[in-house]
Amino acid sequence: MSEPTMRSPLHSFGLEEQAKPIDGSCGVWANEIPHLGYISLRGNGTDPAFVTAASTSLGVSLPLRPCTFASSNGITILWLSPDEWMIVCPRAQLSALLGSLRHALTDVRSQVVDNSGGYTQVIIEGPNALDVLQHVSVYDFAGLEPGRVVGTTFGKSSVYAFRQGEGYRVVIRRSFADYIWRYLVRAAVPYGLGIADLAGSRVTEEGVPA
Amino acid sequence: MFVLFCPHCGEKREEEEFGYGGEAFIPRPATPEALDDEAWGDYLFMRKNPKGWHWEMWSHNTGCRKFFVVKRNTATNAIAGSWTLAEGRKAYDAEGGST
Ligand SMILES: [Zn+2]
Numbered sequence: 224m225s226e227p228t229m230r231s232p233l234h235s236f237g238l239e240e241q242a243k244p245i246d247g248s249c250g251v252w253a254n255e256i257p258h259l260g261y262i263s264l265r266g267n268g269t270d271p272a273f274v275t276a277a278s279t280s281l282g283v284s285l286p287l288r289p290c291t292f293a294s295s296n297g298i299t300i301l302w303l304s305p306d307e308w309m310i311v312c313p314r315a316q317l318s319a320l321l322g323s324l325r326h327a328l329t330d331v332r333s334q335v336v337d338n339s340g341g342y343t344q345v346i347i348e349g350p351n352a353l354d355v356l357q358h359v360s361v362y363d364f365a366g367l368e369p370g371r372v373v374g375t376t377f378g379k380s381s382v383y384a385f386r387q388g389e390g391y392r393v394v395i396r397r398s399f400a401d402y403i404w405r406y407l408v409r410a411a412v413p414y415g416l417g418i419a420d421l422a423g424s425r426v427t428e429e430g431v432p433a
Numbered sequence: 434m435f436v437l438f439c440p441h442c443g444e445k446r447e448e449e450e451f452g453y454g455g456e457a458f459i460p461r462p463a464t465p466e467a468l469d470d471e472a473w474g475d476y477l478f479m480r481k482n483p484k485g486w487h488w489e490m491w492s493h494n495t496g497c498r499k500f501f502v503v504k505r506n507t508a509t510n511a512i513a514g515s516w517t518l519a520e521g522r523k524a525y526d527a528e529g530g531s532t
Contacts (some may be wrong), residue, residue, distance in 0.1 A: 270476060287496075289441060289442050289444075290442050290443065290444060291441040303498075304441060304496075304497035304498060304499055305441055305497070305499070307497075313447035346499075361446075361447035361449045362447070362448060362450075364448070372444075373442075373496065374493075374495050374496035374497065374498075375446070375450055375495050375496065376449055376450060376451075377448075377493050381494070
């Protein structure tokens with residue numbers, strides 16, 4: 224038997240082979256940032272014991288204001304609801320983070336679940352990135368300020384979307400990844416879609432802006 | 434199509450982000466086993482269905498996935514407000530519990 228391997232849900236699109244450095248030739252540039260770690264953290268956001276324990280163990284203050292996120296040391300924490308956060312981290316840090324979170328929250332009513340197999344992330348940038356997002360979602364992305372994250376529609380599916388660096392990030396469910404990528408490709412036709420070479424550019428292989 | 438204010442996200446969002454949760458504040462019978470079929474059937478299936486103001490639940494399906502309370506006019510889709518379940522309960526009771 225062969226060893227199990229990690230395969231991104233967008234593997235079959237061969238994005239890596241098509242990737243090229245971002246230039247002026249396309250209105251929209253996109254690519255997947257595969258194999259990140261995703262931790263679902265649940266607890267009472269009004270309980271100081273929970274907030275302190277989680278923030279200290281992550282090294283980032285848990286964002287408590289609705290629809291905001293916090294980033295530090297390569298870790299991004301998305302506010303999803305008053306009692307739920309999504310922690311996005313480099314895969315290499317995943318097990319250490321899970322361990323320290325679980326340890327810190329041992330005596331606090333909470334839940335820490337490794338959801339890394341359930342999600343992937345797509346970066347969308349370029350001069351027409353906003354136009355494409357306005358096509359695919361009911362949310363008015365023109366009003367999405369930096370630092371804010373929204374759970375909204377993407378075609379018939381749903382995503383968590385936020386602005387980071389030059390463009391937008393959308394966190395998508397593995398089971399909808401194929402649908403969402405095809406939808407994105409279709410929506411970008413009027414502007415030209417380039418597959419962005421993320422390696423060696425602003426985004427490191429861990430998906431963290433350099 | 435209309436927009437709803439989600440009290441958890443603190444933002445107005447398109448109706449498409451939400452799911453309808455039906456009439457709000459239906460009291461669950463304290464002793465279900467003591468009810469006859471008609472009373473149990475009323476609890477399960479019978480709803481107000483007014484033309485006019487209606488207290489109802491919505492769930493923010495694509496966002497925070499929480500339920501909340503909306504007072505909506507079923508004839509005009511005018512919305513009087515939206516609240517968390519706890520805050521909505523106070524507003525509902527303050528108004529006499531029904532319309
Ligand atoms: Zn919400």
